[in-house]
Amino acid sequence: KAGVTQTPRYLIKTRGQQVTLSCSPISGHRSVSWYQQTPGQGLQFLFEYFSETQRNKGNFPGRFSGRQFSNSRSEMNVSTLELGDSALYLCASSQMLGAYEQYFGPGTRLTVT
């Protein structure tokens, strides 16, 4: 079974631009969560989707948004990029809410210049 895939793996953007990151969960998984990892703030929860509904949201500004499609694939969008948005963005998938196992993708490394 294929693992969680994230595209693109690396991205360089300029301040003020917007970006869309994609996450394809493991086949059959209906829950996708997103995390931001930075050296200063560590791993922080962004949002969680289950069956196309946002179930939980972290403490991030409204510039960060996401959605989940009927095939469980998820996208997150960051508008008006700031230098501080440079980070590794990780997504994790699981079969259901409260499942024992969450499987992480390899991440998307976003650099904002």
Next chain:
Amino acid sequence: AQTVTQSQPEMSVQEAETVTLSCTYDTSESDYYLFWYKQPPSRQMILVIRQEAYKQQNATENRFSVNFQKAAKSFSLKISDSQLGDAAMYFCAYRVPYGNKLVFGAGTILRVKS
């Protein structure tokens, strides 16, 4: 709000020896899950071990075991017979049972010396 604290930014261990990584957490919930994740230089997060709070028995996975002290809100990871491949950043994480949101500690870098 739930918090997770890892007080050891960095640890070193000699190959084949045992090391213990510390983690404490704060929550008002009675039912929750705790995890240890490993993140090697590839940045791929790998689940090492999990513990359900309602289980008194400490979880074990091969060379990895935990010491779960619910009253003290402590969840340490013991790695026995350390191997070079164990070198990585280790994160302790907390999750409530009704969702998938993980709250991570700051991480501990584990170095394994040959």
